[in-house]
Amino acid sequence: MKRQFLFYFILISFTISAQEKFGTYKCPISVKPFDISIYTSKDSTYLLNIDMFSNDKINKKGGIWISNENHKEFTDKINEAKIKYSEWVKVAKQNNVKDFYKEMDINFRVLIAYFYYGNKITQQMGVDLKFSFSVIANNLSLIIRTGELKSISNEFMIHQGFMFVFRSEKEISDFLNKISISKVNDFIKKPKVKDLFKN
Template identity: 25%
Template sequence: MKIKLVFLVCIFLISNASFAEKTVGSYSSSYFNKVYDIEAGEIKNGKFSVYIQVPAKSDNRTMVLIESDQIKEFNSILLQMKDKFVEWSKVAKDNNVTELSKSMDLRLPKTTICWQGSKWFFSFGQKLQPSFMILESGKHVVTLVQKVTSSSNQYIDETIYWVFADPQEIDELIAQLDFDKIKSKLEEDKNSSDLFQ
Protein backbone atom coordinates (compact mmCIF):
# COMPACT_ATOMS: atom_id res chain seq x y z
CA MET A 1 0.00 0.00 0.00
CA LYS A 2 2.83 2.37 0.89
CA ILE A 3 4.55 1.76 -2.47
CA LYS A 4 1.29 2.43 -4.29
CA LEU A 5 0.86 5.74 -2.45
CA VAL A 6 4.44 6.80 -3.26
CA PHE A 7 3.88 5.86 -6.92
CA LEU A 8 0.65 7.88 -7.10
CA VAL A 9 2.30 10.90 -5.47
CA CYS A 10 5.18 10.67 -8.00
CA ILE A 11 2.72 10.45 -10.89
CA PHE A 12 0.84 13.48 -9.56
CA LEU A 13 4.02 15.53 -9.16
CA ILE A 14 5.33 14.58 -12.60
CA SER A 15 2.04 15.25 -14.35
CA ASN A 16 1.68 18.65 -12.72
CA ALA A 17 5.27 19.71 -13.30
CA SER A 18 5.74 22.26 -16.04
CA PHE A 19 8.00 21.24 -18.86
CA ALA A 20 10.95 23.59 -18.52
CA GLU A 21 13.02 21.83 -21.12
CA LYS A 22 15.44 23.39 -23.56
CA THR A 23 15.21 22.64 -27.27
CA VAL A 24 18.50 20.93 -28.12
CA GLY A 25 17.78 19.77 -31.65
CA SER A 26 15.20 18.67 -34.18
CA TYR A 27 14.62 16.07 -36.87
CA SER A 28 12.37 15.98 -39.91
CA SER A 29 9.73 13.58 -41.15
CA SER A 30 9.13 13.64 -44.90
CA TYR A 31 6.09 11.38 -44.39
CA PHE A 32 4.34 14.08 -42.34
CA ASN A 33 6.29 16.94 -43.97
CA LYS A 34 7.09 18.32 -40.53
CA VAL A 35 10.03 19.08 -38.24
CA TYR A 36 9.88 17.76 -34.67
CA ASP A 37 11.70 19.12 -31.63
CA ILE A 38 14.14 17.33 -29.37
CA GLU A 39 14.25 18.79 -25.87
CA ALA A 40 16.25 18.02 -22.75
CA GLY A 41 15.73 18.70 -19.08
CA GLU A 42 18.08 20.18 -16.54
CA ILE A 43 21.28 18.27 -15.70
CA LYS A 44 21.09 16.63 -12.27
CA ASN A 45 24.01 14.54 -11.00
CA GLY A 46 25.45 14.43 -14.52
CA LYS A 47 22.23 13.01 -16.01
CA PHE A 48 19.32 14.52 -17.91
CA SER A 49 16.10 13.50 -19.65
CA VAL A 50 15.61 13.75 -23.42
CA TYR A 51 12.16 14.36 -24.92
CA ILE A 52 11.73 13.44 -28.60
CA GLN A 53 8.57 14.92 -30.11
CA VAL A 54 6.63 12.37 -32.19
CA PRO A 55 3.45 12.44 -34.29
CA ALA A 56 0.33 11.16 -32.54
CA LYS A 57 -3.32 10.40 -33.22
CA SER A 58 -4.42 13.60 -31.51
CA ASP A 59 -2.90 16.98 -32.24
CA ASN A 60 -1.62 17.05 -28.66
CA ARG A 61 2.07 17.57 -28.04
CA THR A 62 3.47 14.04 -27.65
CA MET A 63 6.99 13.00 -26.63
CA VAL A 64 9.08 9.86 -26.23
CA LEU A 65 11.11 10.30 -23.05
CA ILE A 66 14.50 8.61 -22.63
CA GLU A 67 17.12 9.13 -19.95
CA SER A 68 20.63 10.26 -20.87
CA ASP A 69 22.12 6.91 -19.84
CA GLN A 70 19.89 5.23 -22.48
CA ILE A 71 21.06 7.36 -25.42
CA LYS A 72 23.84 4.98 -26.52
CA GLU A 73 21.56 1.91 -26.50
CA PHE A 74 18.71 3.88 -28.11
CA ASN A 75 20.99 5.02 -30.95
CA SER A 76 22.36 1.50 -31.39
CA ILE A 77 18.83 0.15 -31.94
CA LEU A 78 18.02 3.06 -34.29
CA LEU A 79 21.13 2.21 -36.32
CA GLN A 80 20.11 -1.47 -36.53
CA MET A 81 16.62 -0.33 -37.54
CA LYS A 82 18.10 1.83 -40.32
CA ASP A 83 20.28 -1.05 -41.55
CA LYS A 84 17.23 -3.37 -41.68
CA PHE A 85 15.29 -0.64 -43.51
CA VAL A 86 18.00 -0.44 -46.20
CA GLU A 87 18.36 -4.24 -46.42
CA TRP A 88 14.63 -5.00 -46.60
CA SER A 89 14.00 -2.19 -49.11
CA LYS A 90 16.64 -3.69 -51.39
CA VAL A 91 15.24 -7.22 -51.01
CA ALA A 92 11.71 -5.94 -51.74
CA LYS A 93 12.85 -4.05 -54.86
CA ASP A 94 15.01 -6.93 -56.12
CA ASN A 95 12.10 -9.36 -55.73
CA ASN A 96 9.26 -7.08 -56.89
CA VAL A 97 7.51 -7.25 -53.50
CA THR A 98 4.75 -4.63 -53.52
CA GLU A 99 2.85 -5.44 -50.32
CA LEU A 100 4.41 -6.06 -46.94
CA SER A 101 4.06 -5.28 -43.26
CA LYS A 102 6.67 -7.02 -41.14
CA SER A 103 7.84 -6.40 -37.58
CA MET A 104 11.56 -6.11 -37.03
CA ASP A 105 13.14 -8.29 -34.38
CA LEU A 106 14.24 -5.16 -32.50
CA ARG A 107 12.92 -3.18 -29.55
CA LEU A 108 13.95 0.24 -28.35
CA PRO A 109 14.90 0.41 -24.66
CA LYS A 110 12.04 1.09 -22.23
CA THR A 111 10.73 4.61 -22.65
CA THR A 112 8.00 6.79 -21.27
CA ILE A 113 5.43 8.22 -23.65
CA CYS A 114 4.10 11.58 -22.47
CA TRP A 115 1.43 13.73 -24.02
CA GLN A 116 -0.34 16.94 -23.20
CA GLY A 117 -4.08 16.97 -22.73
CA SER A 118 -5.77 18.92 -19.94
CA LYS A 119 -2.44 18.19 -18.19
CA TRP A 120 0.61 16.05 -18.98
CA PHE A 121 -0.11 12.30 -19.07
CA PHE A 122 2.56 9.59 -18.86
CA SER A 123 2.69 5.95 -19.89
CA PHE A 124 5.74 4.29 -18.34
CA GLY A 125 7.76 1.24 -19.44
CA GLN A 126 6.92 1.26 -23.16
CA LYS A 127 9.10 -0.84 -25.49
CA LEU A 128 8.56 0.34 -29.04
CA GLN A 129 9.00 -2.18 -31.86
CA PRO A 130 9.65 -1.01 -35.43
CA SER A 131 7.87 -2.46 -38.46
CA PHE A 132 8.82 -2.27 -42.13
CA MET A 133 5.95 -1.51 -44.48
CA ILE A 134 5.38 -1.10 -48.18
CA LEU A 135 2.51 1.34 -48.61
CA GLU A 136 -0.07 1.24 -51.42
CA SER A 137 1.84 4.10 -53.04
CA GLY A 138 4.89 1.82 -53.24
CA LYS A 139 6.74 3.89 -50.62
CA HIS A 140 8.86 1.96 -48.13
CA VAL A 141 8.66 3.13 -44.50
CA VAL A 142 9.62 2.07 -41.01
CA THR A 143 6.97 2.73 -38.39
CA LEU A 144 6.78 2.68 -34.62
CA VAL A 145 3.08 2.70 -33.84
CA GLN A 146 1.86 2.14 -30.32
CA LYS A 147 -1.34 2.80 -28.42
CA VAL A 148 -0.59 3.70 -24.81
CA THR A 149 -2.70 4.32 -21.73
CA SER A 150 -1.99 6.90 -19.06
CA SER A 151 -0.41 5.36 -15.96
CA SER A 152 -2.59 7.62 -13.80
CA ASN A 153 -5.93 7.24 -15.63
CA GLN A 154 -6.88 4.09 -17.55
CA TYR A 155 -9.47 6.02 -19.57
CA ILE A 156 -6.92 8.37 -21.13
CA ASP A 157 -4.94 7.03 -24.08
CA GLU A 158 -2.89 8.17 -27.03
CA THR A 159 -1.44 6.50 -30.12
CA ILE A 160 1.93 7.46 -31.53
CA TYR A 161 2.65 7.20 -35.26
CA TRP A 162 6.41 7.57 -35.61
CA VAL A 163 7.22 7.09 -39.31
CA PHE A 164 10.57 7.17 -41.10
CA ALA A 165 10.20 7.36 -44.89
CA ASP A 166 13.93 7.45 -45.62
CA PRO A 167 16.94 5.87 -43.89
CA GLN A 168 18.60 9.32 -43.82
CA GLU A 169 15.87 10.51 -41.45
CA ILE A 170 17.03 7.89 -38.94
CA ASP A 171 20.64 9.04 -39.39
CA GLU A 172 19.49 12.62 -38.77
CA LEU A 173 17.79 11.60 -35.51
CA ILE A 174 20.85 9.62 -34.35
CA ALA A 175 23.09 12.63 -35.04
CA GLN A 176 20.81 14.82 -32.91
CA LEU A 177 20.81 12.32 -30.02
CA ASP A 178 24.46 12.91 -29.13
CA PHE A 179 25.05 12.81 -25.35
CA ASP A 180 27.99 15.23 -25.38
CA LYS A 181 26.32 17.77 -27.68
CA ILE A 182 23.10 17.78 -25.66
CA LYS A 183 24.98 18.07 -22.37
CA SER A 184 27.07 20.92 -23.79
CA LYS A 185 23.94 22.83 -24.89
CA LEU A 186 22.37 22.38 -21.46
CA GLU A 187 25.56 23.54 -19.71
CA GLU A 188 25.78 26.62 -21.99
CA ASP A 189 22.23 27.53 -21.06
CA LYS A 190 22.92 27.05 -17.33
CA ASN A 191 26.15 29.08 -17.50
CA SER A 192 24.33 31.95 -19.24
CA SER A 193 21.56 31.80 -16.66
CA ASP A 194 24.07 31.79 -13.78
CA LEU A 195 25.44 35.15 -14.98
CA PHE A 196 22.22 36.85 -13.92
CA GLN A 197 21.80 35.88 -10.26
Protein backbone atom coordinates in the same frame (compact mmCIF):
# COMPACT_ATOMS: atom_id res chain seq x y z
CA MET B 1 0.09 4.09 -7.34
CA LYS B 2 3.75 2.97 -7.13
CA ARG B 3 4.30 3.87 -10.78
CA GLN B 4 2.68 7.25 -10.28
CA PHE B 5 4.95 7.95 -7.30
CA LEU B 6 8.03 6.88 -9.29
CA PHE B 7 7.07 9.20 -12.15
CA TYR B 8 6.71 12.21 -9.87
CA PHE B 9 9.98 11.34 -8.14
CA ILE B 10 11.73 11.33 -11.53
CA LEU B 11 10.08 14.60 -12.56
CA ILE B 12 10.99 16.36 -9.30
CA SER B 13 14.61 15.27 -9.80
CA PHE B 14 14.69 17.23 -13.04
CA THR B 15 12.86 20.38 -11.97
CA ILE B 16 16.15 21.89 -10.80
CA SER B 17 16.62 23.02 -14.39
CA ALA B 18 13.88 24.14 -16.75
CA GLN B 19 13.16 22.22 -19.91
CA GLU B 20 15.33 23.57 -22.73
CA LYS B 21 14.76 23.26 -26.45
CA PHE B 22 17.55 21.17 -27.97
CA GLY B 23 16.55 21.01 -31.63
CA THR B 24 14.03 19.72 -34.15
CA TYR B 25 13.78 16.90 -36.66
CA LYS B 26 11.67 16.32 -39.76
CA CYS B 27 9.15 13.57 -40.40
CA PRO B 28 8.18 12.72 -44.02
CA ILE B 29 4.48 12.45 -43.18
CA SER B 30 4.29 15.79 -41.36
CA VAL B 31 4.50 19.34 -42.70
CA LYS B 32 5.97 20.82 -39.53
CA PRO B 33 9.08 19.57 -37.68
CA PHE B 34 9.00 17.99 -34.23
CA ASP B 35 10.75 19.38 -31.16
CA ILE B 36 13.51 17.76 -29.14
CA SER B 37 14.13 19.20 -25.68
CA ILE B 38 16.16 18.36 -22.59
CA TYR B 39 15.64 18.29 -18.83
CA THR B 40 18.91 18.37 -16.88
CA SER B 41 19.87 18.12 -13.22
CA LYS B 42 22.91 19.38 -11.31
CA ASP B 43 24.67 16.01 -11.51
CA SER B 44 24.57 16.10 -15.36
CA THR B 45 21.91 13.41 -15.67
CA TYR B 46 19.27 14.26 -18.25
CA LEU B 47 16.02 13.33 -19.93
CA LEU B 48 15.74 13.71 -23.69
CA ASN B 49 12.17 14.68 -24.56
CA ILE B 50 11.36 13.75 -28.19
CA ASP B 51 8.02 14.71 -29.74
CA MET B 52 6.58 12.21 -32.23
CA PHE B 53 3.91 11.94 -34.94
CA SER B 54 0.51 11.22 -33.38
CA ASN B 55 -1.77 8.36 -34.46
CA ASP B 56 -4.59 9.90 -32.44
CA LYS B 57 -7.11 11.93 -34.45
CA ILE B 58 -7.89 14.27 -31.55
CA ASN B 59 -4.84 14.58 -29.28
CA LYS B 60 -1.75 15.38 -31.34
CA LYS B 61 0.94 16.43 -28.86
CA GLY B 62 3.21 13.89 -27.19
CA GLY B 63 6.23 11.64 -27.46
CA ILE B 64 8.82 9.83 -25.36
CA TRP B 65 11.43 10.52 -22.70
CA ILE B 66 14.87 8.94 -23.01
CA SER B 67 17.10 9.02 -19.93
CA ASN B 68 20.87 9.38 -20.05
CA GLU B 69 21.07 5.79 -18.76
CA ASN B 70 19.31 4.27 -21.78
CA HIS B 71 20.25 6.87 -24.41
CA LYS B 72 23.00 4.69 -25.93
CA GLU B 73 20.80 1.60 -26.07
CA PHE B 74 18.08 3.65 -27.78
CA THR B 75 20.43 4.85 -30.53
CA ASP B 76 21.96 1.37 -30.83
CA LYS B 77 18.51 -0.13 -31.45
CA ILE B 78 17.76 2.45 -34.14
CA ASN B 79 21.12 1.72 -35.77
CA GLU B 80 20.27 -1.98 -35.70
CA ALA B 81 16.93 -1.21 -37.35
CA LYS B 82 18.68 0.95 -39.94
CA ILE B 83 20.86 -2.00 -41.01
CA LYS B 84 17.82 -4.28 -41.32
CA TYR B 85 15.88 -1.53 -43.14
CA SER B 86 18.70 -1.17 -45.69
CA GLU B 87 18.72 -4.93 -46.26
CA TRP B 88 14.95 -5.15 -46.73
CA VAL B 89 14.83 -2.10 -49.02
CA LYS B 90 17.19 -3.90 -51.40
CA VAL B 91 15.05 -7.05 -51.29
CA ALA B 92 11.86 -5.04 -51.93
CA LYS B 93 13.37 -3.20 -54.91
CA GLN B 94 14.89 -6.33 -56.42
CA ASN B 95 11.54 -8.11 -56.26
CA ASN B 96 9.35 -5.12 -57.18
CA VAL B 97 7.40 -5.35 -53.91
CA LYS B 98 4.71 -2.65 -53.65
CA ASP B 99 2.63 -3.69 -50.64
CA PHE B 100 4.25 -5.24 -47.57
CA TYR B 101 4.47 -4.94 -43.79
CA LYS B 102 6.65 -6.84 -41.33
CA GLU B 103 7.72 -6.27 -37.73
CA MET B 104 11.43 -6.44 -36.98
CA ASP B 105 12.80 -8.59 -34.20
CA ILE B 106 13.92 -5.45 -32.35
CA ASN B 107 12.38 -4.06 -29.18
CA PHE B 108 13.20 -1.24 -26.80
CA ARG B 109 11.47 -0.09 -23.62
CA VAL B 110 11.39 3.66 -23.03
CA LEU B 111 11.20 5.14 -19.55
CA ILE B 112 8.08 7.23 -20.18
CA ALA B 113 5.73 8.13 -23.03
CA TYR B 114 3.70 11.29 -22.53
CA PHE B 115 0.63 12.67 -24.24
CA TYR B 116 -1.89 15.46 -23.97
CA TYR B 117 -5.50 14.52 -23.32
CA GLY B 118 -7.36 17.70 -24.09
CA ASN B 119 -5.26 20.34 -22.33
CA LYS B 120 -4.00 17.94 -19.65
CA ILE B 121 -0.60 16.27 -19.96
CA THR B 122 -0.31 12.70 -18.71
CA GLN B 123 2.05 9.75 -19.03
CA GLN B 124 2.48 6.00 -19.30
CA MET B 125 5.58 4.44 -17.78
CA GLY B 126 7.49 1.54 -19.35
CA VAL B 127 6.49 1.64 -23.03
CA ASP B 128 7.77 -0.99 -25.46
CA LEU B 129 8.64 0.48 -28.86
CA LYS B 130 7.95 -1.76 -31.88
CA PHE B 131 10.09 -1.54 -35.02
CA SER B 132 8.61 -2.42 -38.42
CA PHE B 133 9.19 -2.22 -42.17
CA SER B 134 6.45 -0.98 -44.48
CA VAL B 135 6.13 -0.80 -48.27
CA ILE B 136 3.27 1.18 -49.80
CA ALA B 137 3.83 1.82 -53.51
CA ASN B 138 7.19 3.63 -53.69
CA ASN B 139 7.33 4.52 -49.99
CA LEU B 140 9.64 2.16 -48.10
CA SER B 141 9.51 3.08 -44.42
CA LEU B 142 11.07 2.23 -41.10
CA ILE B 143 8.35 2.76 -38.50
CA ILE B 144 8.91 2.87 -34.74
CA ARG B 145 5.66 2.85 -32.72
CA THR B 146 4.66 3.23 -29.10
CA GLY B 147 1.35 1.44 -29.50
CA GLU B 148 -1.73 2.49 -27.52
CA LEU B 149 -1.01 4.50 -24.38
CA LYS B 150 -2.92 4.66 -21.10
CA SER B 151 -2.54 7.34 -18.43
CA ILE B 152 -0.94 6.32 -15.13
CA SER B 153 -3.43 8.55 -13.30
CA ASN B 154 -6.64 7.65 -15.14
CA GLU B 155 -7.15 4.34 -16.98
CA PHE B 156 -9.90 5.89 -19.10
CA MET B 157 -7.49 8.43 -20.63
CA ILE B 158 -6.30 6.50 -23.69
CA HIS B 159 -4.21 7.68 -26.63
CA GLN B 160 -3.72 5.83 -29.93
CA GLY B 161 0.03 6.28 -29.69
CA PHE B 162 2.91 7.87 -31.55
CA MET B 163 5.46 6.90 -34.15
CA PHE B 164 8.71 7.78 -35.87
CA VAL B 165 8.65 7.36 -39.66
CA PHE B 166 11.80 7.28 -41.81
CA ARG B 167 11.85 6.75 -45.57
CA SER B 168 15.59 6.59 -46.25
CA GLU B 169 18.84 5.66 -44.55
CA LYS B 170 19.77 9.35 -44.66
CA GLU B 171 16.68 10.33 -42.67
CA ILE B 172 17.59 7.75 -40.02
CA SER B 173 21.22 8.92 -39.92
CA ASP B 174 20.18 12.58 -39.69
CA PHE B 175 17.92 11.80 -36.73
CA LEU B 176 20.62 9.80 -34.95
CA ASN B 177 23.08 12.62 -35.53
CA LYS B 178 20.69 15.16 -34.01
CA ILE B 179 20.23 13.14 -30.81
CA SER B 180 23.80 11.83 -30.47
CA ILE B 181 25.18 11.55 -26.95
CA SER B 182 28.12 13.78 -27.84
CA LYS B 183 25.80 16.58 -29.03
CA VAL B 184 23.65 16.28 -25.93
CA ASN B 185 26.71 16.45 -23.67
CA ASP B 186 28.06 19.47 -25.56
CA PHE B 187 24.69 21.20 -25.18
CA ILE B 188 24.58 20.53 -21.43
CA LYS B 189 28.15 21.80 -20.92
CA LYS B 190 27.56 24.95 -22.94
CA PRO B 191 27.12 28.01 -20.66
CA LYS B 192 23.54 29.22 -20.47
CA VAL B 193 22.85 32.85 -21.44
CA LYS B 194 21.70 33.74 -17.90
CA ASP B 195 25.00 32.41 -16.50
CA LEU B 196 27.06 34.73 -18.69
CA PHE B 197 25.87 37.80 -16.79
CA LYS B 198 27.26 37.61 -13.27
CA ASN B 199 26.66 40.08 -10.43
